[in-house]
Amino acid sequence: MGVWDFIYNLFPRLYELTSAALGGLPTWASYLILGLIGIVLILFFVILVVMLFVWFERRLVGRFQIRLGPNRAGPAGLFQPIADVIKLLLKESFTPSKADRWVYFLAPVVAVVPAFLIFAVVPIQGGAGGILVDLNIGILYIVAISTISVVGVFMAGWGSSNKYSLVGAMRTVAQMVSYEVPLVLSIIGVVLIAGSLSMVTIVKEQAVPFILLQPLGFLIFFLGSLAEINRSPFDLLEAESEIVAGFHTEYPGIWFAIFFLAEYGHALAVSAIVTTLFLGGWMGPGLPPYLWFFIKVLLVFSVMLWLRSTLPRFRVDQLMGFAWKYLFPLALVNIFITGFEAILWPDFPWPIILVNILVMGVLIVLWSRFFPLEEGFRLERYGIGIAKGMALTFKHLFRRPITVQYPEQRLTPSRRFRGNELVLDLGRCTGCGACVRACPLNIIHLETRRGPEKGLIVERFDVEAGRCMYCGLCVESCPVGCLFMGRSYERATYRLEELTVGMDRLTAPDRKPSAYAHPEMEKEMPEQTLLAPPKGVH
């Protein structure tokens, strides 16, 4: 057996090992231990993947916004989430005085547990060891479990006895409940085709990925689940501009971290479910199935991020309207169509794909045209506007990020840059002291002595940069032109005495003079570095 083979059959191997180890125990004990192992596995799996996702999201969203995201902590900023977690853990943990303590502290738990439970039935690959338990009601189980988190949100909002939290909770729950309806209805289409609720069976049924057979169902399910997990454009619960941070306003450090975990866990779960239901799960050529699975999940997740970085937030009334007037009827129509097709062509020949895509387009246009959420709100002209926006953000992926890796990399300022430090050319200085006289703050201290032949030798030339207001009178008053403004812009120092700039630093070679009061110098100065490259340049 080669390495490849081992990688390919990783999970079955693990399964065999564990079952062999538990061979002797009575069934219920083995059940218990298996359950515990599963729990632990899922815990770690989820937490790890969530960290990965956090990093991934920040990076990808950065790219969508023509930045490169966190890239300092660890290779390519991979340790950023860890740093965040540490920060959160180190934060002070307090509870609001009026909080209903039990409810307050149980809320995050209730919110996070379902996120983990979902993964019990997600098949990361076929056959043994690919899934913890293959419930024959898998998808129903998922829907049911995911509703429990609603209660957690409620508890959080209520327990922290804060009006923003309460409003946020109400919004969230209203949103979740409303979007659950089209969500479940759109699942029914898939179940109709697959003829089973079990996740494994559903995946196995997907000779053709159901996204092709159920384009409309996919759309509804995807949007619905976006709303379920409160990701933008449905992230009203944390509309900072309206309600501070929604239901978890009052939650400090670790408790907030748990909510955070729950949220991303749900995101992961949703991606996994979408993969399973519509993208043919682990199936794929070449690579080991679980890799396929993860790739697809990541793909779905990145589509979420794509949407997030494109679309603005819904208004709360539009939100409800969108659920009830738009997704819900469409989901019903989808069920009818699928039912008819299931009766007429039980084996779903390929023309159905075209038919369904066509139907989807027609329905979307029709609904946008005839059932606008409000006057003039035609879903951005039948979704064309949305498509345009998506295209734009997608294009941003391939533009050079404008991030500047300060301090290693610095921007060259404009030639006209006035500068904010003094540069002294000692060679020319005659120690005439004009600058001293010119300084309105008397912060230039000059000491000279007679030189061997006529002329003065400058012994001390200090500037109290801390008090300097960079009026530039000294530069202008210098008769020999030995004083300049400098081109750099670091001003911070670590110690106070460094604020008194001595002669050695004034004359340091790394200090580049700016063209202030010396326009003739502009010519030999370097080009200014532009962040947004001119057209055509990448």
Place this chain on the structure above:
Amino acid sequence: MLPEAVGWAIFLLPILSFVVISFVIRPFFNSRPELSGYITISAIAISLILSLWALVSVINAPGHEVIFEPHNWVTIGNTIIKLGLIVDSLTAVMLVVITVVSLMVQVYSQGYMRGDGGYCRYFAFMSLFTGSMLGLVLASNLLMLYVFWELVGLCSYLLIGFWFHRPAAAKAAVKAFVVTRVGDFGFLIAILILYLKTGTFDIGELSELARLGVLGGTALTLAAIGLFSGAVGKSAQFPLHTWLPDAMEGPTPVSALIHAATMVAAGVYLVARTFSLFIHSETAIMTVAVIGGFTAIFAASMGLVMNDIKRVLAYSTISQLGYMMLGLGAVGVAVVSHAIEPEEGLALGVAVGIFHLFTHAFFKALLFLGAGSVSHATGTFDMREMGGLRRHMPWTYATFVIGSLSLAGVWPLAGFWSKESILHHAWESTPFLFYLAMITVFMTALYMFRAVFMTFSGSYRGTDESHHHLHESPWVMLAPMVILAILAVVAGWFPVGELLGGEGVSFFGALAQPLAWVSLCMAGLGILLAYAMYSAKWLSAQSVGRALSAFYTVLSRKYWFDELYEGVFVFRILVNGFFAILQWFDTYIVDGVVNGIAWITIVCGGSIRRLQTGQLQAYGLAIFLGVLIIVACFFIFGV
């Protein structure tokens, strides 16, 4: 041959129009009230045509009678109450009279009631009125007849009180209703007596039984008198005449209808219809004759002094109705005194009475419409504020004079013929009544022409500004008057008497009899006197009044009959006597029982209501307790 459906249609059409107006036009087309007028007119016009058809077929029918088989209406055990129509010459004539007059009145009302608030209501009532009257004359049994009888009474109440916002009108309506009710009471008793005696309501059978003598003696007398009391009430005979003058409060067309064709005619018609019962009871027929004769002169005497033109006409109506009764009575007396054979007398009496009703209908309607048109111009009914209207409203004048002449019984107008026959029979049977009638003829001429002269001749006595408003009435009002005037002239020439079975009088042959001359002289005398007093002013009315002031007072106070009834009967006897007892009984016995029961209920409820706590959960508790008990029983006693 006449299909029965026509018979029904004749009186159902106006009733139908009533229904349509009150349930369709009034709620939905209230903005176009004129519709109701058109509907009514068309309905009555159709029933007029049908009535003419009925008349023709009656004329051609053998024995001048079309027989319809009555239908079963109510079956209670073995008593079957039937419902049927009778169309004989009497009915046919009545139908024609009613429909013609009613049609004229409706057309007239188009103009007269224009712009009145209750336009729809008016026509609804009018059509119901006509319809019920038609039904009355078509009814073949007493029960059905009684129903329509009461309907007529109701409609008269509604129409007299049409302007119910006027206290006078409201009072008059109530008075009419109550007074006629007194008579109707007798009528009802009579019906019951007859039914108890014979077990049938059918008029034909009744008269047959009466003829065979099966029905007779006291019972028959009582029944006849009862029927007659009903007639007295409806036809406003003495002593129940007081309602008719007050009924003038209603709109004038209504008065015309009441006086000419519908309401009061009902009484006479009833007597005529049941004449066969009267002629077998001397007392009854005597009563009819005497009351008729007395009423004639009595009413006429009051008509002499009235200043309200409509009241004059009202009293004249009463006296004319007295004439009709007299005519019936006279012939009846002749029969009971074996002067003539019953069968012959039967037809004869009806002929005499109804012939006068026939003619009278036309000219009296004409007169009322004339009075209405006058008041339409002057805005009053008081003759003292009229005068000299001849110049302003010539058509009204002409028609009014024709009507008056006809009423005065001047040859060859309609009134003459019918009156002649009555006088003739009175002279033959009861000379005493004949003399009364003669005086009445004189009085009639006198008061009618007093009215004519006071109204039309001389100079206008009203206020100046009303003087400017004097104008002839619109054609929609004049046309019926003209038509009625023509009828008032020629109605007498129709062989109605023959049709009804009386003997005819040749056109000029009438003048061959001395009686005619006597009555003509009396009439002429009356007219002359009226001319002398009110037109030429040879002797002033005031001086005459002063000379006969005692008389004058008595008459103008209407013999204190209203006071008598109001004060003595109603208050002394009824209110303070009989009603008081009833009230005591009602208060202490009836209410006592009722309140007692209520009191017991309250007490029980007061104690039980505590259970009704309004606490849902208390009820729930009770429910579960019950369940528990049931289950416990189930376990303890087994299934």
Place this chain on the structure above:
Amino acid sequence: MAIGLEHYLILSAILFSIGVYGVLAKRNAVAILMSIEIMLNAVNIAMVAFSRYIVPALLTGQVFAIFIMTVAAAEAAVGLAIIIAIYRSRQTVDVEKINLMKW
């Protein structure tokens, strides 16, 4: 000992009685509604237990349970709507204060 039908039935009986107590003894209409839900669940348990232990082949009991759930959902929706309406008009959901049917 093995778990038998009686265990489930008695459990459902206990829950049912608790629900009855709640329905009868609570003041807040919402609390009463909750108690009713508990009773319905108790009945459901009994149903499912019957279908498991007496007629395992045909799942009539479970079908009934599904119907009961549906009706429960409808009942909750309407009941809560009524409670909200009452609250709007009377500013309370205390059933002791909602006694207009009283003598």
Place this chain on the structure above:
Amino acid sequence: MGVAIAFWVLAAVSVASALAVVITRDIFRAALFLVLCFLTIAGIYITLGADFLAAVQVLIYIGAISVLIIFAIMLTREAQRGSPSNRLRLPALAIGVLLLATLVFAVLVTPWNVVVPLPEAEPTTAGIAARLFDLEGGFVLPFEIVSVLLLAAAIGAIVLARDR
């Protein structure tokens, strides 16, 4: 054995939480305990081999009904007033106990003809579907009626709760 343990635990928790629902004065906590009760009852369904029902129980009772109830609690700001017991507490208690006694007695005296041996619990989803829509002896008509009932309830709820 495992089933037994599960049953006892679940039963204990469910009864306790049900009691908490009716006893606690804080209405919001009562609602949370109700959720717990529903959850445990779902577990009990699982011990009865009714997996589909268990999922539906969670979906409907926790996902829908409890949420509705909590919504009602928040909309009718009664929480500060709590949900105290009324004057009928003791009679209600008596009734409850009596009822319980009666029911237990009935359960114990009734001879149940339980099938022995108990067949293994297998997935019920397909079975339920077949039973529901079986053309003879099925529940198609009741199903339709219930659907109509739901629709009516939804509309009624909307009409009732709509703000005028």
